[in-house]
Amino acid sequence: MYPILFRLGSYTVYSYTVAVALGLVTGTWLAYRAARARIAAPGAVIDACFWALVGGILGGRAGYVLANWAYFAAHVDRALTFTGGGLSWHGALAGAAVAIAIWVALHNWVGPPVPDWRDLIDALAPGVAFGCALGWIGCLLAGAGYGAEAAGAGPPLSWLAADLSDIYGVDQVRFVTQPLMIAWCLLLWALLQARRRMPRGAGMALYLALYALADFGVAFLRGDGTWRFGLWLSQWANIAEVCVAIGLGAIVWTRRDKLSANGPDVAGPIE
Secondary structure, three states: OOEEEEEOOEEEEEEEEEEEHHHHHHHHHHHHHHOOOOOOOOOOHHHHHHHHHHHHHHHHHHHHHHHHHHHOOHHHHHHHOOOOOOOOHHHHHHHHHHHHHHHHHHHHHHHOOOOHHHHHHHHHHHHHHHHHHHHHHHHHHOOOOOOOEEOOOOHHHHEEEEEEEOOOEEEEEEEEEHHHHHHHHHHHHHHHHHHOOOOOOOOHHHHHHHHHHHHHHOOOOOOOOEEOEEEEEEHHHHHHHHHHHHHHHHHHHHHHHHHHHHOEEEOOOOO
């Protein structure tokens, strides 16, 4: 585990912070690259990424505070303190989605219209998948999202175990939760890059559904989290994410049928 990369005087550079920053930069570049293949004004994706970042940070912190309210109820002054870390992936995803929706609505109302929202979210999907992989690499380096103790587990669970540390630096045989999610996010990125003809907007719906299903399953192997009604709190968020993905897919499919008379409504491969 390498939670600290290096120090510059009194300033500490954390591995998780660097991994997340690289994920944001790389994800934005991949989104722009995808937009060039499907959007007439690909620069709009950069603006969308900026507002997604703002909404994601606020939503991610809000989700983390709510998930750990037992602590923050007694330390309200630390709720907006970001230096100690603490972001919720599902909160960040919700915050980013709300920020982009508001940005699109305001742009179409008072400014020049932005590209079709389905093309926009499809362009963002590969970057989100790759950026999420880098985020999980940050978790691996920092010991966050660590697996439960796996000593004594038999096959096939023993095949998913290795000597890893938790966030407290305790080194034990644990389930490899972070490597599993890193591999899955990279697989999703490759799938979204290679996908052929799909309804416009379906790429993001596919990503949300497949990521949530994998995260839901891997959560059973994790050693951190908060239980609510028989499941991890993150698993309830995964269920909500799948519902959103199904709803988004239904909207995309319905919209596709309505526009079919005007020509094809499918997206080709990302160049």
